[in-house]
Amino acid sequence: MTGFWGQARSLRKLTFWFAAIAAACLAFADIDITTRSPGHELWRMATGLVTPRIDDPQQWLDAVITTLTFSLQGVVLAAALGFVLAVFYRRAWVRILAAALRSVHEVFWALIFIQVFGISTLAGVLAILLPFSGTLAKVYGEQLEEIDPAPARAVQSGDRQSVSHFFYTRLPLALYAMRHYTAYRMECAIRSSVVLGFIGLPTLGFHLETALRTGDYGAASALLFTLLALVYSLRFWFRAGLLWLLVPAAFIVRPISANWSAANLAQFLRDCIPAPLRHDWPLEKTGRWLAWLGEQVASGAWNTALLAQIALVLTGLFALLASTLNSSHFVSGMARRTGDGFLLVLRSLPEYLLNFVGLIILGPSMLPAIIALTLHNGAIIGHLLGRHSDEIEPPAIPTGPLGRFAYHYVPTLYQRFLAYCFYRWEIIIRETAMLGILGIPTLGFYIDSAFQFLRFDVALILIGVSAGMTMGADFISQRLRRNLRMEAF
């Protein structure tokens, strides 16, 4: 094992291996375009896009309020829980708990909570709260670790672990970065909130799914613009001063409620026990069940890994190229602002939505998922990388843009770029597994089938497999980043 980690010290070698694996995966992947006339549908979409239409303003307003309250309640509670976890982030069990919470996608959490609490605010808020608190714990925790330790050491208090010691010497140094990151999570929460609508919670996604499914692209475009407007407007209203009003308002408008009974909960928990144990099956029958389950695990995990590795490398490629749109080395003035805006818009579109639209245009294969993951994640990394590139010096010898890109921009930024990609790796795996709900045979496909036939035991096992893969990627990427001394922030 140490041999591998030692060898991987070379960034070039590492890149080569990831690219080679992705190329090999591509040979196995199903990437056909199966629609015969995608042009017609594209034309209808384009027409719809420029003729946005809201048929029922009451329903629209209701969905907007639900989208906002889910995300606001989810993020505020996740920030609180994440903060508590971050304070104890040095302890291994806290880190494992946080990794486990964020390794399960919002959509999977929602599918579970809808079973327990019905289609309710509690189900929606919990689905955002849990994975987000895991992510926030990790980021807050790392931000607190990276601060200058001098103030903490300077204060000679009797008890280094005391609460006031923490609040006065460590927290203030990390607070700015933490607030900044929380604002970004709010943007993610709005996206997640919309995606939860696709599986039945009453957010914008609920109506967006209907509109896209029925080809009503005018209505879909209005909802899409609403999503973009919500994300864009965040900078104006997601502020500490206003949150004192908005957060209580969110809890008043959509009080957290659930639709559940003890009997249902007990039944659900009983159904979560693996069938052979629950029914005390004989060995032979258990064997058949295990073989059937094993087939799903194998196929789902294989396809998830396949797709995620391809998407990871393409995401990297796209991010490198796209980052130039938001970099002072290549664009300035109006062009820069346009490039920045373009990446922000692309980043605001959830991969679930992009995949959904891709399936309509290109037909069922892995291709729409690959494109969706690449565009969404590539835009996120590209935007960050471009902004970071502003900090590096221009090349000593002036050359054309192509030469600048190949011999100055990429080499200088490469370490940072790989760090971002590895940071995103676990997220890409998580999302790949989830996109199976839309029909590609990654783990999400089998998880959706298990929920379809109320086999909650199978669903939980498969969600566990997906979480395990995500945590595996998280673990490997952490070791690689540590060995290669990459810094993402």
Place this chain on the structure above:
Amino acid sequence: MRYLTALLALLVSFGGHAADTQRPQFTFTAIPDQNEAELVRRFQQVADYLSGELGVEVRYIPVKSYPAAITAFRNNQVQLAWFGGLSGVQARRAVPGSEAIAQGYEDQFFKSYFIAHGSTGIEPADTLPQAVAGRTFTFGSKGSTSGRLMPEFHIRETFGESPGEVFSRVGFSGDHSRTIALVQSGAFEVGAVNYAVWDKAVASGEVDTDQVSVIWTTPEYADYQWTVRGDIDAQFGDGFKKKLTAALLAIDDRAILDSFPRSKFVPADNDDYRAIQQTAESIGLLSDF
């Protein structure tokens, strides 16, 4: 600050409105087996009709998936549901004491159509044409009776293999309207669809029959039904189930019936769906292994 106060007041007023509607309410849902706009139109009429007949406010809530309908039924978010054959069996297993009370006249002899894109050149036949083997194929929803269960049963009967082995690609479109659209566009070459949804789409001119046509009709089986929770009398008073059943059976408004489309509703009971349950068990959808 003034704007904020106004905004807060507005939000609180919404909250008050939400609190008002928290009285126990009779709610029903339906499996989302086709175009949602059409479903909302259809079931809003049913809700209005039932409100009038039963003297309580009746509300229809749309859901996004078959299991969501079953879950809402299990969690008592809805007390009545328009289920398909298979989803009805699943729901009644999840809620002991629940009962099928009425079905459409046509649901006693329901069927599925296998449809194919014109470019395949597959001719209509009396048995499932062998020529479908090796094509791309789409079911409807994973939990659909007419779009999944019965078609898969007949595919296995004909070829002795699972759909994944018979076809070069197998998909689940999600609903019948989408199945028609996907086969018509050529995204899939062959598909299986609820005959009533197909006939209605053809009659209303939504299908280009040059592009896509029926190649085989399955034998008949029992499908859709109204299923009600067993504790409904306890929730809404003695005799409520009886009143509800009578109201459903008495629907004679052509506008409502045509929207299903069904000629009338007839009594049903759980035993009508025993064959569906056995079929689902035989092909492993509800199997005990």
